[in-house]
Amino acid sequence: MGKYIGPKCRLCRREGVKLFLRGDRCYSPKCALQRRPTLPGQHGRFRRRLTLYALRLREKQKLKRIYGVREEQFRRYVEWAKEFKGVTGEALLKFLERRLDNVVYRAGFAVSRAQARQLVSHGHFLVNGRVTNIPSYLVEEGDIIEVKPQSKEKLKAFIREIANRRPVPSWLTRDLEGLRVQVNAEPTLDELEHAVDTSLIVEYYSR
Numbered sequence: 001m002g003k004y005i006g007p008k009c010r011l012c013r014r015e016g017v018k019l020f021l022r023g024d025r026c027y028s029p030k031c032a033l034q035r036r037p038t039l040p041g042q043h044g045r046f047r048r049r050l051t052l053y054a055l056r057l058r059e060k061q062k063l064k065r066i067y068g069v070r071e072e073q074f075r076r077y078v079e080w081a082k083e084f085k086g087v088t089g090e091a092l093l094k095f096l097e098r099r100l101d102n103v104v105y106r107a108g109f110a111v112s113r114a115q116a117r118q119l120v121s122h123g124h125f126l127v128n129g130r131v132t133n134i135p136s137y138l139v140e141e142g143d144i145i146e147v148k149p150q151s152k153e154k155l156k157a158f159i160r161e162i163a164n165r166r167p168v169p170s171w172l173t174r175d176l177e178g179l180r181v182q183v184n185a186e187p188t189l190d191e192l193e194h195a196v197d198t199s200l201i202v203e204y205y206s207r
Contacts, residue, residue, distance in 0.1 A: 089198025
């Protein structure tokens, strides 16, 4: 499966919740889910009762779309999570939260995860002093992520405008003067932006 290039608002309408894929537009009255809170398509106003399989599928699709990962990547995260002791669903969420593009977004350096992914891919960020242009790179406790010196002048005003509107989770420490963020601990699941039933996702891949 390749990259999704269709309308992002359609994905929010399909899942019936805001996935915040379009940054500031998702907070404005222009949000498609507010204007048309129905499923996309000709028969979108008719909602059918979902089977157990459909419930599991929808929860899996929702989480995939929130973090912008492909099916192959997502399945790999699930397999890794199964190898960890403890709750598989919690391990899965921690893997997704530790992605570099997600950390850049959660730190308030981008308006959406898609924009954060683009900034990382274009080589604007350093991890522990080294240019890292892999959005799926998993950060560790103690890592320092910062805008590289050559990009600071270009991104400074843009990042400060965004950052002032976004709270930072407790497991990150943000320095707006130096345009850097430090990972202080493992991601805390009580600070997630979306409510997701990971048990349904684990059940989907355990069929």
